[in-house]
Amino acid sequence: MAPPLAQSSNPFAMDSDLNDPHSMGTTIIGVTYEGGVVLGADSRTSTGMYVANRASDKITQLTDNIYVCRSGSAADSQIVSDYVRYFLHQHTIQLGQPATVKVAANLLRLFSYQxxxxxxxxxxxxxxxxxxxGQIYSIPLGGTILRQPFTIGGSGSSYLYGFFDQAWKEGMSKDEAEKLVVKAVSLAIARDGASGGVVRTVVINGDGVRRNFYSGDSLPLWHEELEPRNSLLDILSAAAATSPDPMNI
Structure with a gap:
């Protein structure tokens, strides 16, 4: 007769996701418009099935006029961005002028490929x-580089390809491009469990850079999405503020 299976004393033994690295199941988007580009991303960083950070910033500045949207492993994307930012700074000092978008994209491609x-x-x-x-370059896993008028990445991108084929058009205005990016990220948040939180955008053109923030409760709701509700902690905090006696909460 076979001996009974030993039972672990660790209550979390069946949950291997606890040991997973920090990763960014993500929705990242880049769109060109007449005169510049708009980058957008959600803000959820997960560790396995748990949300490690619900308001992370996945759009990282490389130079005054170049930004990068990061997806995949948060640690990997952060260290690559830090290295490239350093080399672009050296490049700018040596040339005496800002680095081009193509140079920045190729440096990122080189690190990713090698x-x-x-x-x-x-x-x-x-x-x-x-x-x-304005230029957009996509650098997926493996180090390929593609210049595209618009591109999407991360786990939420699989829900958006058909939408972008229909919604994107040549010669969009800045406002049209930003509205498209915010709408697309909110659609991905509605369908992709690994995307969520707030939406951040960066608008880059010849006049400079503008960063915008869209809170989660300001995003449109889509099919079967539930309206946001206060958490139990919010309810208890509000009740405690109006009642000095904790027993009456």
Whole structure:
């Protein structure tokens, strides 16, 4: 007769997700418009099935006029962005002028390709320079580089390809492009369990850079989405503020 299976004293033994690395099941988007680019991302960072950070910033500045959207492993994408920011700074000092978007994208591509067996990150580079205007480059896993008029990445992107084929158009205005990005991220949040939180956008053009923030309760609700409700902690905090006696809460 086979001996009974030993039972672990660890109550979390069946939950292997506790030991998973921090990763960004993500929705990141880059869109060109007439005169510049708009980058957008959600803000949920997860550790397995748990949300480690619900308000993380996945759009990282590389230079004054170039930003990168990060997806995949948060640690991998952060270290690659830090290295590239350093080299772009050196590049700018040596040349005496800002680096171009193409240079930044190719540096990111080089790091991703040379370390493709160790990195798990997909990137979208967006920026503006005086030579080619607004540009978007996609650098998926493995280190490929593609210049595109619009691109999407992360786990939420699989819900958006058909939407972008229908909604994106040539010659959009800045406001049209930003509204498209916010709408697309909110659609991905509605369907993708790994995307959530707030929506951040970065608008880059010849006049400079503008960052915008859209809170989760300001986003449109889609099919079968539930309206946001206060958490139990919010309810208890509000009750405690009006009643000095905790027994009456």
């Amino acid at each position: 370390n493709k067996n160790m990195l798990q990150t997909g990137l979208i580079v967006g920026g503006w320079d005086k030579y080619e205007g």
